[in-house]
Amino acid sequence: MKIGYARVSTAGQDLDSQRQLLVEQGCEKVYVEKVTGTSTAPREALTDMTENVRTGDTIYITKIDRLARSIIDLNNLVSDLIEKGVSVVFIKDNMTFEAGNANSSMNTLMFNILASFAQFERDLIVERTTEGREKAKANGKHMGRPASSSKKDMQKAIDLYYEKDEKGLSVADICRMTGVKKATFYTKLKQVQGDS
Missing domain, CATH: 3.40.50.1390 (Resolvase, N-terminal catalytic domain)
Structure with a gap:
């Protein structure tokens, strides 16, 4: 065959x-x-x-x-x-x-x-791929996926989180309104709470 x-x-x-x-x-x-x-x-x-x-x-x-x-x-x-x-x-x-x-x-x-x-x-x-990656990093280029949300959207999501009780919002509502992914939101929230 x-x-x-x-x-x-x-x-x-x-x-x-x-x-x-x-x-x-x-x-x-x-x-x-x-x-x-x-x-x-x-x-x-x-x-x-x-x-x-x-x-x-x-x-x-x-x-x-x-x-x-x-x-x-x-x-x-x-x-x-x-x-x-x-x-x-x-x-x-x-x-x-x-x-x-x-x-x-x-x-x-x-x-x-x-x-x-x-x-x-x-x-x-x-070799070429590795060299290119190192050169890009040395020039300050970000490697990997782009951020899923802008800093402005993330800040809006954090602000809404602290106002959620008075506005009657859930985390799901906040993420839907701002376009921020839940996992990204919780990671940023943990950072913010750790800094304070």
């Missing part, structure tokens, strides 16, 4: 081109997932595929880095599949690892070189 595996790293990326290429190769079943990171641990479709393949199956993957970006993970995955009697084809890399066949030394060398480049590329992305 011909089986395909497609993966993208982010929700914004498109799986259609990978899926189409796998179908063109004659894949009867295609495992698909949107998962980022170097580890193969959180990849449920990959786990499902490796558990369900049978001797004589062939797995098609568009490129080496779609299977894994760690040299160790790539080697382990391909070795485990070949031991199960499953062949692995990397379409765009023009590489095939056949079960039950002594794969050429040149094929293994090219596989390790391409795997090294995939891991190197991933490491560069992590």
